[in-house]
Amino acid sequence: MNTFFILVGRDLRLSVRHRADTVMVAGFFAITVILFPFGIGPEPGILERVGAGIIWVTALLASLLSLDHLFSDDEQDGALDLLLTSPAAPTLVVAAKIVAHWLTTGLPLTLLAPILGVTLQMPVGSAAPMMTALLIGTPTLSLIGAVGAALTLGARRRGILMPLVVLPLYIPILIFGVGAIDTTSMGFDAGGLFTVLGGFLLIAAALCPWAAAAALKIASE
Amino acid sequence: MNTFFILVGRDLRLSVRHRADTVMVAGFFAITVILFPFGIGPEPGILERVGAGIIWVTALLASLLSLDHLFSDDEQDGALDLLLTSPAAPTLVVAAKIVAHWLTTGLPLTLLAPILGVTLQMPVGSAAPMMTALLIGTPTLSLIGAVGAALTLGARRRGILMPLVVLPLYIPILIFGVGAIDTTSMGFDAGGLFTVLGGFLLIAAALCPWAAAAALKIASE
Amino acid sequence: MHALANPTRFLKLAATIQPWAAGLCILCFLFGLPIALLFSPPDYQQGDTVRIMYIHVPAAWMGLFCYGVMAAGSASYLIWRHPVANMIAKSSAPIGAMFTALCLLTGMLWGQPMWGTPWVWDARLTSMLVLFFLYLGYIALGGAFDSPEQGDKAAAILALVGSVNLPIIKFSVDWWNSLHQPSIFSMAGISVDAAMLPPLFLMVGAFQLYYVVVVLMSVRAQVLTAKIRAAKLMRTT
Amino acid sequence: MTGFAMVPAMSNQTQSSVTLNVSNLSARRGGRTIFEGLSFELQNGQSMAVVGPNGSGKSTLLRVLAGLLRSETGTVQINSYNTQDICFSGHRDGLKGALTVHENLTFWANLYSAAENAVETAISLMALEAVLDMPADMLSAGWRRRAGLARLALGTASIWMLDEPYTALDTENVTRIDNLLSAHVESGGIALLATHQAPGFTPTQRIDMANYRAKAPEGPEMDW
Amino acid sequence: MTGFAMVPAMSNQTQSSVTLNVSNLSARRGGRTIFEGLSFELQNGQSMAVVGPNGSGKSTLLRVLAGLLRSETGTVQINSYNTQDICFSGHRDGLKGALTVHENLTFWANLYSAAENAVETAISLMALEAVLDMPADMLSAGWRRRAGLARLALGTASIWMLDEPYTALDTENVTRIDNLLSAHVESGGIALLATHQAPGFTPTQRIDMANYRAKAPEGPEMDW
């Protein structure tokens, strides 16, 4: 467990070394969310209707973009070899990286979402379900994304291959995440949808670190 | 001029080495376009209304993602140093990379757009203006993106920094590109908008290769 | 199974099975297609459009089946390192992708008259589309490595991870109320006219045999290219 | 320069328990068997130079021994009293450019559960004081390698596997590494060293990869 | 400020026109002046070993001379009869892993406008026949370096700047590079060689970077 915190601490330090980094994830999120009103036009009725979808799609893309470097930085400079020959179990290394990734992307996104909801003219009541859905859903994104990042590690054109591998697996989270927000803000009970999201999280937490560790072993060959 | 074709040929060969590559850009584009109906829901009226915006936003993101590796691959393995000490002028090197990038991303995207328009339930009449707009607009994306890629070359977390630098410059193209499609499919004449897009392309073609070459010089220091 | 893991023995076995499967496949098509498209009864509700079913349903089943084979082959490749299992998985991918695309296309053709729209964002339809992308991802990932072995293993892991999608497709009609038809075969019995079953089964058989023939051909080709490549590498270095 | 005494980790245990046992090893890469039929045993205090021309499989052997590559046949058995048996060092040094040299070293010390003052010992052994607070990105090739090899001096692993450690080092630093190696081996450790340069310290064993090159397994029996 | 005066290709010049003229050069990196007051001249057939301990500025000097880094003061003047004056080779070799060795080499030959059969000559000089059709990613460290250095053997540049070319090479290949260097210098080229290993061929000149170390500009005057 101690090892786990050492690993998480290192990744956090690397990503907060320049404070700019966390700002960047947030900035990307904000800019992309702001692109849509430009692309769609400012009509309030439509924006309001598609707001939850845009926030979720952007969260997926932000997560995807930042996952690109999850393992490849360590692979490039040889640190991955050293981590894999260290006393830390590969699964633990992967799990620590996933946690650090969520802390630097998923968590800020979750905290920022209500503010961005306002710019998309979403109803005030949607803030709470939005944050809850993101809080349950974004860790699953990091988990699944880690598998994709590990699988595509040695591959050419990772930047393009990653989305192809990962996005199909993200789609269920997107559907349920948006559904949970929309259902709640329409005044219905979305408990079932949140439960499904939680179920995804549990399954992903149980499977993904192992799958990613196995994929890493292959990549280092 | 001969040098130019040698350089373009090399980049094309690198990216078509495995046929899978071009399929991947297309795949990313398709997947992301398909995410939105998931996020927004299947109601035809709304999808139709936001279709052009979604296609353009996705084209921006696809372009952005693939630009990430425009110079960094060559920087990582030292080839950039060799290119910059070769008899080829840096501006020529940059221009060749931009052309190769457009041929492998912008062009397939343009060709694919009408098919994706159908899945977004856009009117059939919008296919022609959409392709024209993309044909004029996507080279500008590659040009501007190259400057961003060169500027962020030495920076950490390029994957996240790039969008921040490039997306603001992409916004005008997005606005006019969407406007051109929507105006035409509403039955009005969008000649002025296309002219503006063409103007952007000319300005970008005149400035960006030089700016990117200058940025590269700085990054290699 | 272990006996089949030996490529040389597999080659022999494949050579004997293949002509039989090919012949049977042609027979099934010869009988199945005319019966399905011309002589079977029209539906009392859907009329002649129901004939799309004889392509659509077998294609859908094959799309799922190929993924199942792919996942099983990938698992046995990862666990027991059976090269032939991997080759079967690899050859199943493009065929499965093709059947899935066929299912999507015929579904869209069918949806136009039945639902008034070729496409709705409904759980079954979208999960089938996701399946198609998983196939594409598997193919792209497998070809994206310099070392073929690495690509094979990475793609195998993806196939296993993606197999969580299979139950979602299968049970999506039950879990979410959907526009799409529920299962023909369920606990409650068979839900179509008995006269529709023979052509349906003939078509299912034809598709299945077609799959077997193509996979055998492709695996044989892979075995031979691998041998040639190994021999070449030996000579050069 | 003061003496190189490797104090930590080794003290209380019987040193006879460190062994590396390799039998009938073969490895495959890119569809080709690189070497085969390789067997040897190293015990505490023994070291081995892995030599051979370019492409003969030195790096591949070390990666297989370190568990980074799967062997095709054969076994690698490691007995050691340490939780962390192996300290691997490859062509690339694994430093994080954004972190300072000190931060890099501290991370590995923590991960390896090194002794309290291990970092300070390593710093003085490798004479890294001058660059401690520099981001590793700003180091020259030789300093960088030296900072990377400082991991060895943390004194936690009993088996060292070094792939061309002398790359980019000037003579003074080559000697520094040699001294480190001698001290490690003298205090009961095991070291494997793949290099084209003759090391300044004499390994007890030597394996020439050219002797284990795989025979072409052509013919119908081929079975992969 | 820097002045790069490049005299372009003039038709019938003798090879005696190749000169590299460096005067009062100093370079800054990471806010610190690395070396200063460096002047020398190399003419056709001359070569120079750039030596000095780790971090003394050998790589920095070569990068400044190749035009990859700006100098702080001083000038670098290159006169040459070739369109392509410089062949630079750094710590990293610039091979594209996805391309085969042959494709890599052909690209550079085309870009450098090398002679018709230059690629074949380079291949046989570096004995690369066995790996021509291998993707560069699959090469061992030494083969990779050898394939990277084959650019030199294309015979186009008159000034070679090599940063630690011997890295990862076995003795046979070190000799190969040495022969290449001797032949280049004998035929009137210029070579600069930064290395810690003693080369098998004797450069006519030698510069020790330790002698040009900048005085510590510490105190309140420090400007960054």
Ligand code: HEM
């Ligand atoms: C693009 C649209 C469509 C897609 C992607 C699609 C997909 C599928 C899939 C995956 C199955 C196999 C399910 C299983 O084995 O459990 C299936 C079966 C079936 N589909 Fe579709 N379908 C589409 C449109 C339609 C339409 C428009 C109809 C008719 C109105 C239809 C009627 C059926 C029937 C009757 C079955 C057999 C039911 C069963 O045994 O499960 N499908 N379809």
Ligand SMILES: Nc1ncnc2c1ncn2[C@@H]1O[C@H](COP(=O)(O)OP(=O)(O)OP(=O)(O)O)[C@@H](O)[C@H]1O
């Ligand atoms: N990217 C950089 N940013 C800032 N400073 C740097 C950078 N690279 C090198 N330096 C500094 O410049 C100095 C000279 O480095 P250089 O790489 O030229 O040394 P070198 O003589 O090649 O050493 P080595 O033998 O270790 O390769 C070093 O003190 C180093 O700290």
Ligand SMILES: Nc1ncnc2c1ncn2[C@@H]1O[C@H](COP(=O)(O)OP(=O)(O)OP(=O)(O)O)[C@@H](O)[C@H]1O
């Ligand atoms: N990533 C790889 N994929 C496929 N084959 C590889 C890979 N890396 C190395 N090889 C092959 O394995 C063989 C042995 O390589 P290895 O790196 O072990 O050699 P080495 O003895 O370390 O050589 P060097 O002295 O050049 O470092 C080489 O013939 C090489 O072609």
Ligand SMILES: [Mg+2]
């Ligand atoms: Mg090696």
Ligand SMILES: [Mg+2]
């Ligand atoms: Mg150097």
